[in-house]
Amino acid sequence: MKLFSSATSPYARKVRACAIALGLDDRIELHQASAFDDPPALLEANPLGKVPTLVTEDGLSLFDSAVICEYLDAISPEIPMIPATGAARWLALRIQAIGDGISDASLMRIQLKRFGALPDDAPLIERQKRATTRMLDQLEAEPPDTHLDIGTIAVACALGFLDLRFASDGWRDGRPMLSAWFERISTEPALERTVPV
Ligand SMILES: N[C@@H](CCC(=O)N[C@@H](CS)C(=O)NCC(=O)O)C(=O)O
Structure with missing residues (x-):
């Protein structure tokens, strides 16, 4: 998976922390992106031009941070970060x-x-x-x-x-x-x- 992230974004940190807690961080390739520079690869994945944006192993791009965390939770066998019910x-x-x-x-x-x-x-x-x-x-x-x-x-x-x-x-x-x-x-x-x- 590819994660467009920035070192200072609190939302990107939330996703990265979730990935670590869920044991998924070694499946994530970090792409540092400065959203306000409108990098073409980020805009292609997310026309809103925001980080974090995740591109899954199936090529699906997901945003925003809450949706990405929900996805990570769903594919991890670890204790969920979002209680189910x-x-x-x-x-x-x-x-x-x-x-x-x-x-x-x-x-x-x-x-x-x-x-x-x-x-x-x-x-x-x-x-x-x-x-x-x-x-x-x-x-x-x-x-x-x-x-x-x-x-x-x-x-x-x-x-x-x-x-x-x-x-x-x-x-x-x-x-x-x-x-x-x-x-x-x-x-x-x-x-x-x-x-x-
Ligand atoms: N609600 C979004 C907020 C994402 C967001 O606003 N990220 C900022 C960086 S901290 C950004 O990419 N800003 C660029 C812009 O607003 O154009 C989330 O939870 O992911």
Whole structure:
């Protein structure tokens, strides 16, 4: 399988971490792609021009990160990252949406600033920041489980992205429970091996 990925994308990290946890990483060939450069091979696989994009061994291209993780889960004999049924499934998917939502808001902040040339206090940027703050506060009140699944991976990748791009926001400040959760989950090999640089 071929995975179009970038070293800093929290969504690509989510897929790579899932692949490691599912014992599939040695079947994946990583193709580093800078999405905004519109590399032709990426556009051919995914006209939306986004990473992550996976091309399966059958030549099917899959995106976005949630769909790719679901595919990897389906072809792996390991314990699933997405529980098949019941309350555990909806909880894991809900936590995934929380992690991806924080990543979406963070990415939007970057793009509005970089491409929209907006100042840090522009209303749309402030809105993304407020959404992130509220969700981080909710996670502090109710930290996720400490086992690895699609939800905990997504939240860990989102927090890692905050460390990379918004370290000065100090997301750990006043959030000891979430900080401790993050320290603990970050020792999982799937996350340790995919830390963004
Ligand atoms: N919802 C998508 C988001 C993917 C995404 O936005 N990736 C960014 C890189 S972090 C990208 O490729 N951006 C290029 C663009 O928006 O044109 C997913 O979960 O895979």
